[in-house]
Amino acid sequence: QKEVEQNSGPLSVPEGAIASLNCTYSDRGSQSFFWYRQYSGKSPELIMFIYSNGDKEDGRFTAQLNKASQYVSLLIRDSQPSDSATYLCAALGRSNDYKLSFGAGTTVTVRA
Amino acid sequence: DGGITQSPKYLFRKEGQNVTLSCEQNLNHDAMYWYRQDPGQGLRLIYYSQIVNDFQKGDIAEGYSVSREKKESFPLTVTSAQKNPTAFYLCASSQPDLLTEAFFGQGTRLTVV
Numbered sequence: 001q002k003e004v005e006q007n008s009g010p011l012s013v014p015e016g017a018i019a020s021l022n023c024t025y026s027d028r029g030s031q032s033f034f035w036y037r038q039y040s041g042k043s044p045e046l047i048m049f050i051y052s053n054g055d056k057e058d059g060r061f062t063a064q065l066n067k068a069s070q071y072v073s074l075l076i077r078d079s080q081p082s083d084s085a086t087y088l089c090a091a092l093g094r095s096n097d098y099k100l101s102f103g104a105g106t107t108v109t110v111r112a
Numbered sequence: 113d114g115g116i117t118q119s120p121k122y123l124f125r126k127e128g129q130n131v132t133l134s135c136e137q138n139l140n141h142d143a144m145y146w147y148r149q150d151p152g153q154g155l156r157l158i159y160y161s162q163i164v165n166d167f168q169k170g171d172i173a174e175g176y177s178v179s180r181e182k183k184e185s186f187p188l189t190v191t192s193a194q195k196n197p198t199a200f201y202l203c204a205s206s207q208p209d210l211l212t213e214a215f216f217g218q219g220t221r222l223t224v225v
Contacts, residue, residue, distance in 0.1 A: 006154075031208075031211060032211045034213055034214070041200075042218075042219075043202055043216040043217060043218055043219050044155070044202070044216055045216075046213045049211070049212075049213050051211050088154055088155065090155075090214075092208055092211070097162075097168075098143045098160065098162045098206070098208040099157070099160060099168070099170070100143075100145055100157070100160070100204070100206065100208075100214055101157060101171075102147070102154050102155040102156075102157075103154050104153060104154035105153070105154040
């Protein structure tokens with residue numbers, strides 16, 4: 001079982017719509033969770049991180065964490081063509097092991 | 113400016129050669145990571161280090177080696193035992209005890225010729 005799994009995509013949404021990305025993780029001891037955006041040929045850049053159950057909002061982005069279900073999600077509201085990228089979910093290991101594992105990524109295309 | 117520097121940006125290797133990828137950070141981070149990315153794939157963890165003079169194998173360590181002699185440096189050697197080394201390699205660092213994000217270098221694209 002992979003440590004972090006993402007809905008495989010690709011995901012195509014019209015401009016202005018909501019894009020919904022999902023991620024599950026296997027290690028119940030994982031401390032915190034990250035969403036990165038990666039444009040083709042570039043290194044990942046952080047969108048959001050979350051470590052408490054519930055929702056966290058930052059502009060058009062909302063991250064949701066449910067530790068009981070071992071589930072993390074990212075919502076992109078009012079999607080823009082510039083949001084077209086691959087989104088990577090990551091989980092940081094338990095407190096005595098700083099292993100940072102990534103999912104396979106979900107490619108999002110926003111149609112103008 | 114604080115950040116992570118990877119070099120070189122592009123690297124060509126002949127079959128049977130060992131090559132070393134450089135990763136230096138001036139963020140004073142304890143943890144450093146090496147990932148491999150193949151086209152259309154996510155990041156797969158090769159090695160990580162939580163502190164100087166200590167490192168752990170990730171999910172795909174075979175054919176790779178690392179060292180962590182200094183806090184700011186975490187070089188990765190791709191050995192001849194790695195049969196399919198052509199990939200994009202990313203180095204990252206973080207301060208995990210503060211639950212902050214990992215910062216990435218610009219990557220090294222390795223091609224076997």
